[in-house]
Every structure is written in structure tokens, then in C-alpha cells.
Amino acid sequence: MGIEEYGGGQTGRTDVLVVTTNDVPGHRVDRVIGEVFGLTVRSRHLGSQIGAGLKSLVGGELRGLTKTLVETRNQALERLVEQARARGANAVLMTRFDVSEAADVGTEICAYGTAVVISGA
Numbered sequence: 001m002g003i004e005e006y007g008g009g010q011t012g013r014t015d016v017l018v019v020t021t022n023d024v025p026g027h028r029v030d031r032v033i034g035e036v037f038g039l040t041v042r043s044r045h046l047g048s049q050i051g052a053g054l055k056s057l058v059g060g061e062l063r064g065l066t067k068t069l070v071e072t073r074n075q076a077l078e079r080l081v082e083q084a085r086a087r088g089a090n091a092v093l094m095t096r097f098d099v100s101e102a103a104d105v106g107t108e109i110c111a112y113g114t115a116v117v118i119s120g121a
Contacts, residue, residue, distance in 0.1 A: 016081045017091040018113070024091060027118040033089050037112035038079025041102045042072045069107070073097060076111040089115035 017024065076097070084092050095113035102108040 016084050016089060017118070018077065018081060018084075018095050019091070019093060020095050022094055024093070024118055027091075027120055029093075029116045030119050031117040033084075033087050033115040033117065035112060036080055036083040036087065036089070036092060036115040037110055038076040038081070038083060039108070039110045040072055040075045040079065041106050041108045042068060043106040069099075069109075072107065072109050073111070076109045080111040080113065084113075084115040087115055089117060091116050091118045 023029065077095075080092060080095070092113040092115055095111060098110045098112070100108050
């Protein structure tokens with residue numbers, strides 16, 4: 001697997017800027033729309049669970065689980081952007097991710113932040 005399979009971030013349309021900072025240098029916040037989030041829950045794949053169990057005996061990275069987590073995180077980010085766009089935002093500030101177990105059957109990932117309208121300063 002190449003590094004591109006373990007990365008994330010924005011791809012495709014870039015009409016909504018997503019940042020983890022409180023502001024965007026060179027821009028001003030014209031309007032705060034409010035909190036937006038993207039949520040997804042992924043069930044565990046039995047094959048990857050068995051592989052993870054075996055790998056834990058010898059140590060090392062659980063590549064299958066890592067790849068699944070990256071895909072899930074990217075899906076949550078895409079949903080965050082879709083919600084921000086639908087509400088008229090062109091940026092999301094203070095983006096964060098929250099990861100938790102979902103009733104012992106999967107992993108929940110929530111991407112959240114503050115949707116805003118920004119313009120050049």
C-alpha cells in the first residue's frame with residue numbers, strides 16, 4: 001500500500017475550505033452560520049478482526065484497520081463539507097474529529113466544526 005492510501009484531507013471540489021484553525025490568514029469572517037458535522041459508523045469486518053487479533057500477537061501496524069479508519073474519516077469529512085455547502089458556507093473553521101465505539105459493533109467518527117462565510121481581507 002502506498003502513502004496515498006493512508007492520507008486524508010480535502011479532495012475534489014474545493015469551494016468549501018476546511019481548516020483546524022480559528023481563522024484563515026488573509027481572510028475575514030463575514031458571517032458565522034454555526035456548527036456543522038458529518039457522521040458515519042462503520043461495522044467491523046470479521047476478516048480484518050481476525051487478522052488484527054493475529055497481528056496483535058506479534059506486534060506491528062494493523063494495516064487493514066488503518067485503511068478502514070482513513071476511509072471512514074474521509075467519509076465523515078465529506079459529509080461535513082456537504083452540510084456546510086448546503087447551509088451556504090464557504091469555509092469550516094476549528095474542524096475536529098471525534099472517534100468512539102458504537103455499541104461494540106463498529107466505530108463512529110464525527111467530523112465537526114463551525115461553518116462560516118469568509119472573504120479576502
